[in-house]
Amino acid sequence: MGAIKAARAFTGRPKIAKVEGAYHGLYDYAEVSQTAKPESWGKKDKPTSVPVAHGIPAKALSDVVVIPFNDIERARAILDANKDEIACVLLDLMPHRVGLRPAEADFVEFLREWTTKDDALLVLDKVITFRSTYGGAQGWYNIAPDLTAMGKMIGGGFPVGAIAGRKEVMEVMNPLADKVLFPHSGTFSANPVTMTAGLVSMIDFDEEAIDQVNALATRAIDGINEAIAETGIKACVTGGGSVFRVHLKEHPPHNYREAYTTPEENARLVVLLDHLFDEGFLMINTCAAVMATSLRNTEIDALVAALKGGFAKIK
Amino acid sequence: MGAIKAARAFTGRPKIAKVEGAYHGLYDYAEVSQTAKPESWGKKDKPTSVPVAHGIPAKALSDVVVIPFNDIERARAILDANKDEIACVLLDLMPHRVGLRPAEADFVEFLREWTTKDDALLVLDKVITFRSTYGGAQGWYNIAPDLTAMGKMIGGGFPVGAIAGRKEVMEVMNPLADKVLFPHSGTFSANPVTMTAGLVSMIDFDEEAIDQVNALATRAIDGINEAIAETGIKACVTGGGSVFRVHLKEHPPHNYREAYTTPEENARLVVLLDHLFDEGFLMINTCAAVMATSLRNTEIDALVAALKGGFAKIK
Numbered sequence: 001m002g003a004i005k006a007a008r009a010f011t012g013r014p015k016i017a018k019v020e021g022a023y024h025g026l027y028d029y030a031e032v033s034q035t036a037k038p039e040s041w042g043k044k045d046k047p048t049s050v051p052v053a054h055g056i057p058a059k060a061l062s063d064v065v066v067i068p069f070n071d072i073e074r075a076r077a078i079l080d081a082n083k084d085e086i087a088c089v090l091l092d093l094m095p096h097r098v099g100l101r102p103a104e105a106d107f108v109e110f111l112r113e114w115t116t117k118d119d120a121l122l123v124l125d126k127v128i129t130f131r132s133t134y135g136g137a138q139g140w141y142n143i144a145p146d147l148t149a150m151g152k153m154i155g156g157g158f159p160v161g162a163i164a165g166r167k168e169v170m171e172v173m174n175p176l177a178d179k180v181l182f183p184h185s186g187t188f189s190a191n192p193v194t195m196t197a198g199l200v201s202m203i204d205f206d207e208e209a210i211d212q213v214n215a216l217a218t219r220a221i222d223g224i225n226e227a228i229a230e231t232g233i234k235a236c237v238t239g240g241g242s243v244f245r246v247h248l249k250e251h252p253p254h255n256y257r258e259a260y261t262t263p264e265e266n267a268r269l270v271v272l273l274d275h276l277f278d279e280g281f282l283m284i285n286t287c288a289a290v291m292a293t294s295l296r297n298t299e300i301d302a303l304v305a306a307l308k309g310g311f312a313k314i315k
Numbered sequence: 316m317g318a319i320k321a322a323r324a325f326t327g328r329p330k331i332a333k334v335e336g337a338y339h340g341l342y343d344y345a346e347v348s349q350t351a352k353p354e355s356w357g358k359k360d361k362p363t364s365v366p367v368a369h370g371i372p373a374k375a376l377s378d379v380v381v382i383p384f385n386d387i388e389r390a391r392a393i394l395d396a397n398k399d400e401i402a403c404v405l406l407d408l409m410p411h412r413v414g415l416r417p418a419e420a421d422f423v424e425f426l427r428e429w430t431t432k433d434d435a436l437l438v439l440d441k442v443i444t445f446r447s448t449y450g451g452a453q454g455w456y457n458i459a460p461d462l463t464a465m466g467k468m469i470g471g472g473f474p475v476g477a478i479a480g481r482k483e484v485m486e487v488m489n490p491l492a493d494k495v496l497f498p499h500s501g502t503f504s505a506n507p508v509t510m511t512a513g514l515v516s517m518i519d520f521d522e523e524a525i526d527q528v529n530a531l532a533t534r535a536i537d538g539i540n541e542a543i544a545e546t547g548i549k550a551c552v553t554g555g556g557s558v559f560r561v562h563l564k565e566h567p568p569h570n571y572r573e574a575y576t577t578p579e580e581n582a583r584l585v586v587l588l589d590h591l592f593d594e595g596f597l598m599i600n601t602c603a604a605v606m607a608t609s610l611r612n613t614e615i616d617a618l619v620a621a622l623k624g625g626f627a628k629i630k
Contacts, residue, residue: 001316001341008370015372026316026501027342035498054487054496055323055402057330059374087370127502152502159474159503172369181369183350186341187442187467188474 001027002163002184003149007088007121009172009182015085017065017078017120020047021256022095024125024149028056030090032064033256034097041257045074069098069255072110079114088121088147089114093137094129099259100245100288101238101252105141112143121146121169127161128152128290132214132241134207140240153205156197159188205293213242213291216300220244220289223304231311245288246307248272248314272310279306316342317478317499318464322403322436324487324497330400332380332393332435335362336571337410339440339464343371345405347379348571349412356572360389384413384570387425394429403436403462404429408452409444414574415560415603416553416567420456427458436461436484443467443605447529447556449522455555468520471512474503520608528557528606531615535559535604538619546626560603561622563587563629587625594621 004016004027016029020041024030031052033041042048047066065082067075067089079086089111094102115122124145126136131153133139138148147165154160164170172181221244224237234250248268253259261269269287276283281303283289289303319331319342331344335356339345346367348356357363362381380397382390382404394401404426409417430437439460441451446468448454453463462480469475478485487496536559539552549565563583568574576584584602591598596618598604604618 005341005343005368005370008372009368010370012370014370014374026320026499028320052498053320053324055320055325055327055329057323057374057378059329059372059378063372063374157506158508159506183367184341191472191474193473 001025001030002161003123003125003147003165004029004088004090005182005184006147006163006165006169006172007123010169011087011120013085013087013120015063015065015082015087017067017082017086017089019069019091019095019098019256020066021069021098021259022090022092022125023097024090024092025127026053028053028060029064032056032061033066036256038257038260044068044071044257046078068257069095070104070107071255072107075107076110076114079118083118083120086118086120088123090123090125091145092125092127092129093140094132094240094243096128096243096245096286096288097259098256099238099247099253100240100243100286101254102137102140102240104254108141108143112145115146123147123149125149128243129241130154131205131210131243131290134210137241154198154202155194156199156201158191158194158197160191160194160198161188209293210242213293213295216291216295216297217242217244217289219297220291220300220304223301224307227304227308227311231308231315233311233315235311242291243288245286246272247287268314271314272307275310275313276303276306279309281306316340316345317476318438318440318462318480319344319403319405320499321462321478321480321484321487321497322438325484326402326435328400328402328435330378330380330397330402332382332397332401332404334384334406334410334413334571335381336384336413336574337405337407337440338412339405339407340442341368343368343375344379347371347376348381351571353572353575359383359386359572361393383572384410385419385422386570387422390422391425391429394433398433398435401433401435403438405438405440406460407440407442407444408455409447409555409558411443411558411560411601411603412574413571414553414562414568415555415558415601416569417452417455417555423456423458427460430461438462438464440464443558444556445469446520446525446558446605449525452556469513469517470509471514471516473506473509473512475506475509475513476503524608525557528608528610531606531610531612532557532559532604534612535606535615535619538616539622542619542623542626546623546630548626548630550626554603557606558603560601561587562602583629586629587622590625590628591618591621594624596621 020033032049036050040050049061049064122145129137150162173184228235236252335348351365355365364376364379437460444452465477488499543550551567
C-alpha cells in the first residue's frame with residue numbers, strides 16, 4: 001500500500017498495473033485478480049479485474065490494470081491502452097501464486113523499458129524474494145526498480161514492512177519537505193524491537209547464509225525431480241533461490257492461468273498435503289516451501305522422502 | 316482497512332462515511348478530509364472529500380462521505396443522500412484531530428440509530444480510546460458498535476491491529492466458511508510475540524490501572540485549567556479518560572473546523588512546544604498527551620509547571 005501510494009504521489013496518476021494472479025497483500029488495488037478463476041478471468045488479451053473481497057468498490061477495480069505474466073505482446077497492448085493513467089507496474093519477480101517461477105528476463109526488461117518510457121514507476125514486491133540473492137531477486141536481472149517493497153524476513157520474526165527506492169521518489173515521504181506529497185507515519189513505524197531484531201537478522205543473513213539456504217532448496221528440487229521420475233507421476237517443481245513449489249502438473253507453468261489448479265488437481269493435492277501432514281510436514285495449500293537457516297540436509301531429505309511417498313500414493 | 320473491508324463485504328456496499336478531520340490511518344478511504352483546510356473543506360452542509368496523499372484516485376474520494384462532528388441535522392442530510400451506498404459509518408468517539416473531546420451522546424446515538432435503520436454498520440475506531448474505561452470509550456455511551464478496530468496498547472509495545480465485532484459480521488472473515496467474503500490473512504497475523512505481549516498487557520491493564528492513568532489525566536487537566544486562569548492566556552484543555560490536549564483557543568472546539576489551528580495559533584503553539592522541549596517534554600505537534608501507568612504525580616506536576624511557563628511566555 002505504501003509503495004503504491006508513493007508511486008501515485010510521485011506521478012499524480014491513479015491506476016496501477018499488476019500481473020494476473022499475483023499476491024501483494026490485502027490492499028484493494030493490490031489484491032485484484034489474485035483469485036481469478038476460468039469463469040471470471042476473461043480473455044487473455046484483456047484479463048478482467050476480478051475482486052477478492054466481496055464489496056470492493058467497482059471504482060477501485062477500474063483503477064487496476066491486469067497484465068499476463070511473461071507475455072510481452074499482450075502486456076504491452078494492455079499497458080499502452082492505459083499509459084497516461086498508470087502510476088506504477090507492481091511486480092513480484094517470482095510470484096508464488098503465479099507458479100513460483102522467476103519471470104523471464106525479456107519480460108522484466110520490457111516492463112523496465114515501458115515504465116521508463118511512459119513515466120510510470122516499476123515497483124518490485126520483494127517481500128518473499130528479497131532472500132533470493134544478496135541483492136534480492138533483482139540480482140537475477142539487469143535492472144533496477146524505482147521502488148521496492150519488503151517485509152517478512154527483514155523484521156527478524158516481528159511484524160514489519162519497508163519501502164526503499166530512488167531518492168527522488170522517496171522524497172514524496174520526506175517529513176521535512178515543504179509539501180509532503182505522501183505523509184507516512186503511524187504506530188507501526190520504526191518500532192524499536194522490530195528494527196533491532198531486523199538489523200541483527202540482516203547482519204546474520206550474509207552471503208554464506210544465503211548460499212546455505214539456496215543449496216537446501218537446490219537439494220530439495222533435485223530430490224523432488226528424482227522422486228517424480230521414479231514414481232512416474234505427472235508433477236513438476238518450480239522455484240529459485242531458497243523457495244520452491246510442487247505442482248501436480250506435467251509442465252512448469254508460465255503464468256497464472258497455467259498455474260491455476262483445477263478442482264481435479266486440487267483433489268490430488270489434498271491427498272498429497274494430508275500425506276505430508278501425517279509424515280510430520282505442515283505445508284501451505286500450494287505445496288510451496290521456504291528454506292530457513294536452521295534447516296539441515298536431514299530435514300530436506302526427509303521432506304523429499306515424504307513427498308515421494310505421497311506421489312506413489314496418488315499414482 | 317480491515318474493518319472497512321469487512322463492512323463492505325457484509326453489506327455489499329462501496330461507500331464509507333466518516334467524521335471530517337478524523338484520523339483513522341493511511342488507508343485511502345479512511346484518511347480522506349483528515350488535513351482539510353478552510354480553502355479546501357467546502358460548505359458545512361456538504362464537506363468536501365479532501366485527499367491527504369497526492370495522487371489518490373478521484374474515484375476513491377467519491378466513495379467517501381464526510382460528515383461534521385456533533386451535528387446531527389447536517390450529518391443526517393448527508394447520510395440520507397447516500398443511504399443505499401454506505402457500508403459503514405466509521406467513528407472515533409473522541410477523535411484527536413477533531414479536538415480530542417468525547418462525542419456528544421445524542422450524536423453517537425443518532426449514528427447508531429441511523430446505521431441500524433439503513434442497514435449500514437457502525438464501526439468504532441478505538442485504537443486510541445480503548446484505554447478510556449475498562450470497556451473502552453463506548454462505556455461512556457449507551458450503544459454497542461457492529462465492529463471495533465483496535466491497536467496500539469493492545470500489542471504491549473509491538474505492532475498490532477485487531478478487529479472485533481458481532482458474530483454475523485465477523486463471519487465474513489471465517490476461513491472455514493464455504494465462501495469467505497473477506498479473506499484476511501498475512502505475515503502480520505497472530506505474531507506469537509505480539510499476541511503474548513498484548514495478552515500480558517491487557518491482563519495488567521485492569522480497572523485499577525485504568526483508574527490510575529485516568530486520575531493522572533484529571534490531575535493534569537485541573538492543573539492546566541488553573542495555569543490558564545492564572546496566566547490569563549486564551550487557551551483551553553480537552554480530553555477524557557487518560558488523554559488530553561491543550562488548544563490555544565479560548566473555547567473548547569465542537570468539531571474539526573473549530574479545532575483547526577490557524578497559522579497565527581500555530582505560531583504560538585510552536586513557541587509553547589519549543590518551551591516544553593527545552594524543559595524536557597517532547598510533545599506531539601497538537602500538544603496532546605497520553606498517560607502511561609509508569610507515570611506518577613511528580614511528572615504530571617512538572618508538565619503542568621512547564622506548560623504554565625510556556626503560557627506566560629506567549630502571554
